[in-house]
Amino acid sequence: MKIVLLSGSKVGSKTRTAMDYTLKIVQEKYPDAESTLLDLADFDVVFSDGRNYMDYEGDTKYVTETLMAADAIIIGTPTFQASIPATLKNIFDLLPVNAFRDKVVSMLVTAGSPKHYLMVEQQLKPILAYMKAHIVPTYVFIEEKDFNRKEIVNDDVHFRMERLVEDTVMLVEAYVGIREKKDAEYGF
Known part of the structure; x- marks a missing residue:
């Protein structure tokens, strides 16, 4: 199972802190899973211009191909101006419309306000x-x-992160089972 964690912003530290915790949970609970953390702050991703994602080069090609090869994606995003960051929206724009077909996607969001x-x-x-x-x-x-000093200090958040990882993996396994059962119906 390939799990990609996508930290969807180039600025700030809270989302990256949360994604680091999440990656640690994935690696400890599911050591057989292939896990990769993509922090958009570490990559030079160009703006989408409508090309097929395979036609891009460099970091853009690496990020999009890594996402397309994943079985599960855990998206971490801050909330900017009550919306997702442009860097994350650009990733969605770079990918084809059916990019997440047969992929399980879960979300982790950081924000300054409960609203x-x-x-x-x-x-x-x-x-x-x-x-x-x-x-x-x-x-x-x-x-x-x-948060306090780039650490998550709320134990409930840690528990919810563990549960999110478990739910993500269980959903991947459930869909794999469903697809295998459906494929077996064809008998070839």
């Missing part, structure tokens, strides 16, 4: 559904008050 949870419901989930993702229904929402 920003609506961004996930009204913006991120519809984009992922349009791109044919199997969306983990629950997500982890982390507020400013849950």
